[in-house]
């Protein structure tokens with residue numbers, strides 16, 4: 001890709017109304033028309049063939065442009081998982097991932113921050129600390145960079161680097177753009193926000209929307225263990241988290257997913273399974289078991305296949321709905337909890 005535009009001047013981060021406000025003397029429908037073009041993933045104003053040249057000139061003259069980020073590196077795992085390192089306009093680097101399932105459906109796993117402040121001890125991104133929040137345009141652009149490179153994407157998960165609810169406004173605006181029926185038109189049921197459990201953010205999302213699917217990274221169902229691996233639990237202990245999730249469900253009627261990263265010898269006993277079953281009892285919920293993916297600097301052990309099988313069985317015996325995340329992307333460090341970049 002050629003030269004990138006300034007992050008604050010990328011049309012990828014704007015709604016049709018915001019684009020229209022940049023060209024107040026043009027006919028009202030032009031904002032929508034330009035938005036439609038941008039959200040096709042275009043890289044040049046020349047591709048907007050039905051937009052008058054003088055309007056494109058005005059936008060260009062005022063510094064508006066298309067992509068503010070570009071692909072720095074691409075890695076593809078044997079299982080088809082693709083990971084892109086993306087260079088932002090200020091030189092910072094993030095990662096995002098494209099997962100392809102057995103039916104060929106493609107899911108974009110996108111980042112909301114460079115690094116993360118939440119400090120979950122099993123996650124490589126957590127070791128980076130927070131470098132900065134992403135702008136709306138930088139989030140939307142990840143989707144288009146992945147789609148332009150690998151073809152139609154059917155689902156989006158905010159599960160890459162960062163805690164999406166800690167960058168609420170930009171994430172919210174990016175979903176509104178990607179959900180817009182005239183643009184990408186991604187259904188809200190096909191978008192998932194994965195959070196480490198910021199209860200206030202969950203409540204805010206319940207009130208303000210958009211009502212996407214919610215996944216909670218749980219990892220432990222007793223406060224002591226959870227606080228030791230996920231510091232956020234000190235601010236929002238399990239009881240408060242559960243109450244926020246219930247509020248979200250009341251507003252949206254959606255089933256929630258509890259992500260359970262299985263750490264060998266830490267949270268994989270029968271007792272842990274029973275506690276987890278008790279925690280989600282009477283909730284419309286499903287548990288997604290994610291066997292921990294090793295990260296070089298992290299001091300945990302991946303569970304064995306037998307440990308995973310047994311833990312799944314305990315939950316099933318307790319009547320819990322369970323899915324298992326297969327270890328996609330490990331060959332390129334693109335699996336869950338493995339994203340990390342070197343940023344100065």
Ligand code: SF4
Nearest residue numbers: 116118120123126162
């Ligand atoms: S698991 Fe998520 S919230 Fe926790 S440190 Fe990693 S990126 Fe941040």
